[in-house]
Amino acid sequence: xxxxxxxxxLQALVVLVVVTLxxxxxxxxxxxxxxxxxxxxxxxxxxxPRYFSWLxxxxxxxxxxxxxxxxxVSTLLAASLPRTVALTGTAVLLALIVAIPVxxxxxVNKNKLxxxxxxALTLLCYGTPSFVLGSVLILVFAVKLKWFGGEGxxxxxxxxxxxxxxxxxxPVLTLALLTIALFSRYLRSSAIDSLAQDYVRTARAKxxxxxxxxxxxxLRNSLLPVVTLIGLTVPQILAGAxxxxxxxxxxxxxxxxxxxxENHDFPVVLGFTLVIGVGVVAGSLLAxxxxxxxxxxxxxxxx
Amino acid sequence: MTARDVExxxxxxxxxxxxxxxxxxxxxxFLAPARADGAEPAGGTGAPRGRRPSRVARLPGQLRAVISAxxxxxxxxxxxxxxxxxxxxxxxxxxxxxxxxHLALGNLSPRAGHLLGxxxxxxxxxxxxxxxxxxxxxxxxxxxxxxxxxxSLWGAVAGYLGGAADAIMMRVVDAGIxxxxxxxxxxxxxxxxxxxxxxxxxxxxxxxxxxxRLVRAEALTLRTRDYVQAVRAMGGTGSRVVLRHIxxxxxxxxxxxxxxxxxxxxxxxxxxxxxxxxVQSPGSDWGDMIASGMQEIYNGYWWQIVxxxxxxxxxxxxxxxxxxxxRDRIGADD
Numbered sequence: 001x002x003x004x005x006x007x008x009x010l011q012a013l014v015v016l017v018v019v020t021l022x023x024x025x026x027x028x029x030x031x032x033x034x035x036x037x038x039x040x041x042x043x044x045x046x047x048x049p050r051y052f053s054w055l056x057x058x059x060x061x062x063x064x065x066x067x068x069x070x071x072x073v074s075t076l077l078a079a080s081l082p083r084t085v086a087l088t089g090t091a092v093l094l095a096l097i098v099a100i101p102v103x104x105x106x107x108v109n110k111n112k113l114x115x116x117x118x119x120a121l122t123l124l125c126y127g128t129p130s131f132v133l134g135s136v137l138i139l140v141f142a143v144k145l146k147w148f149g150g151e152g153x154x155x156x157x158x159x160x161x162x163x164x165x166x167x168x169x170x171p172v173l174t175l176a177l178l179t180i181a182l183f184s185r186y187l188r189s190s191a192i193d194s195l196a197q198d199y200v201r202t203a204r205a206k207x208x209x210x211x212x213x214x215x216x217x218x219l220r221n222s223l224l225p226v227v228t229l230i231g232l233t234v235p236q237i238l239a240g241a242x243x244x245x246x247x248x249x250x251x252x253x254x255x256x257x258x259x260x261x262e263n264h265d266f267p268v269v270l271g272f273t274l275v276i277g278v279g280v281v282a283g284s285l286l287a288x289x290x291x292x293x294x295x296x297x298x299x300x301x302x303x
Numbered sequence: 304m305t306a307r308d309v310e311x312x313x314x315x316x317x318x319x320x321x322x323x324x325x326x327x328x329x330x331x332x333f334l335a336p337a338r339a340d341g342a343e344p345a346g347g348t349g350a351p352r353g354r355r356p357s358r359v360a361r362l363p364g365q366l367r368a369v370i371s372a373x374x375x376x377x378x379x380x381x382x383x384x385x386x387x388x389x390x391x392x393x394x395x396x397x398x399x400x401x402x403x404x405h406l407a408l409g410n411l412s413p414r415a416g417h418l419l420g421x422x423x424x425x426x427x428x429x430x431x432x433x434x435x436x437x438x439x440x441x442x443x444x445x446x447x448x449x450x451x452x453x454x455s456l457w458g459a460v461a462g463y464l465g466g467a468a469d470a471i472m473m474r475v476v477d478a479g480i481x482x483x484x485x486x487x488x489x490x491x492x493x494x495x496x497x498x499x500x501x502x503x504x505x506x507x508x509x510x511x512x513x514x515x516r517l518v519r520a521e522a523l524t525l526r527t528r529d530y531v532q533a534v535r536a537m538g539g540t541g542s543r544v545v546l547r548h549i550x551x552x553x554x555x556x557x558x559x560x561x562x563x564x565x566x567x568x569x570x571x572x573x574x575x576x577x578x579x580x581x582v583q584s585p586g587s588d589w590g591d592m593i594a595s596g597m598q599e600i601y602n603g604y605w606w607q608i609v610x611x612x613x614x615x616x617x618x619x620x621x622x623x624x625x626x627x628x629x630r631d632r633i634g635a636d637d
Binding site: 011 | 474475477478479480481482483484485486487489490492493494566570573574577578579580590593596597600601603605608609611612615616619620623624
């Protein structure tokens with residue numbers, strides 16, 4: 001187990017180093033001396049020495065200085081990261097609450113009408129781009145019905161976002177529908193796998209009711225991949241956040257990244273790219289480690 | 304993209320590609336004429352074929368066989384052909400003025416003469432839908448195919464070489480996947496002015512990573528096969544093994560992946576255009592149309608958003624369904 005963890009962490013570190021190299025290489029290419037601003041006037045010369053002094057600055061929290069906002073990238077990050085966490089966290093939670101029962105329902109009624117209808121619906125959500133979904137939701141619920149706001153919450157901070165439920169509903173719904181589509185395909189097949197296991201047959205044989213079998217045996221065991229699923233879908237969810245935040249004028253990381261890209265504010269684009277890269281690597285590490293911790297079979301096999 | 308890749312990945316069937324090549328829906332019909340030319344067909348399989356008089360008469364039967372084998376795949380194919388005819392054939396019969404701005408005709412709701420209404424500049428939405436579809440389809444298909452080719456080569460080489468080279472090449476892929484495609488693309492198009500060519504290359508250059516993983520997994524099993532060993536023993540070079548033996552045998556996996564890659568490329572292009580970082584004016588694709596519709600959204604001008612949105616969904620879902628159907632065909636072999 002320890003050896004497996006050590007190997008996995010080491011691998012993640014290597015990937016992280018390559019991510020920083022990619023961002024650094026791009027940083028040396030962009031106009032406007034974004035790198036020079038981080039390194040200062042007395043920086044070393046040469047690719048690698050400059051890389052290490054840049055890495056040193058980054059590890060000390062210096063991601064550069066935004067040309068557009070006239071403030072450090074880290075300040076901008078501190079303001080927008082909690083907002084994005086609030087948005088994506090709520091969306092993932094909602095997605096799980098919907099996708100788990102839907103996956104179970106599909107597995108129990110495999111290849112029946114319910115299954116086909118739900119599959120078609122999730123495929124539709126999967127194929128619908130987030131910006132189309134978002135604009136249609138605005139059109140229906142904000143413009144026609146006037147139930148919810150068409151703009152995301154504007155109050156600052158994590159608490160400011162999650163308390164403004166009226167404005168939060170549509171952005172979260174957009175992101176959640178996208179995430180449900182990502183999740184339900186896996187949850188369906190994972191529940192189908194669980195249903196075919198020996199322990200399910202044993203549970204039925206000893207006279208457990210269908211409800212008990214589903215809740216105690218199938219559900220519990222098909223929840224395992226959820227950890228992996230969340231960890232591995234971090235990139236899609238973050239990419240979705242870029243679009244959703246720009247539609248709903250919600251000043252989180254995705255919005256700032258888009259705004260910076262549109263206005264050629266390279267220090268912000270690269271700084272945020274780096275942070276997102278770290279988030280994704282952490283997500284996939286969490287997925288593997290979490291799975292190993294939860295599932296004894298993986299734990300012992302990895303020894 | 305990762306989700307789609309994992310789904311169609313090694314779980315979907317590593318090492319099936321070699322058999323998959325001969326397992327397409329058309330394999331029966333293709334074999335039939337060759338036998339009919341030769342001597343009297345022998346055995347049980349030959350008997351039903353002997354009764355059929357000509358290829359033309361057999362066609363409906365074949366069609367029915369293909370349709371019943373994968374109804375969704377056929378539906379997807381029909382949708383795609385329909386959309387292509389609409390986008391490329393439509394402008395031949397329907398040519399509204401898409402050049403001159405008529406502010407007096409702006410934001411008209413659907414009516415005779417403007418079946419899908421007009422945009423804020425008074426341009427006909429139906430005409431824009433056709434013209435925009437051309438850009439979406441051209442760039443999407445080109446970028447998707449290019450991404451699949453790039454990824455296949457990278458993965459095949461990494462899987463064939465193995466060892467340290469494989470480790471380094473795959474860590475590069477891991478790092479690339481750690482940065483979401485859209486984020487990488489935002490970076491690229493903020494540095495370079497996004498012309499159609501830049502967009503195509505940029506989308507391909509940022510989305511080949513998933514394919515590389517898939518094909519590498521396939522190449523790892525293929526390179527231990529006897530025929531690869533035989534080529535090596537006869538003095539075949541590494542590039543010959545990769546290009547002539549590993550890549551063609553991974554063709555099943557690659558074909559499925561091309562379909563998913565195209566769906567993804569169309570989606571990504573539309574997203575970029577929606578964010579004002581894709582196709583630049585005066586050119587406009589489906590994403591651009593929705594972006595300009597968003598400016599008037601609080602007036603409830605649904606016709607500026609819904610048709611382009613439906614078009615994107617239709618094409619993306621159709622390519623995804625096609626990929627699924629292809630995978631089922633190839634996976635069903637064993």
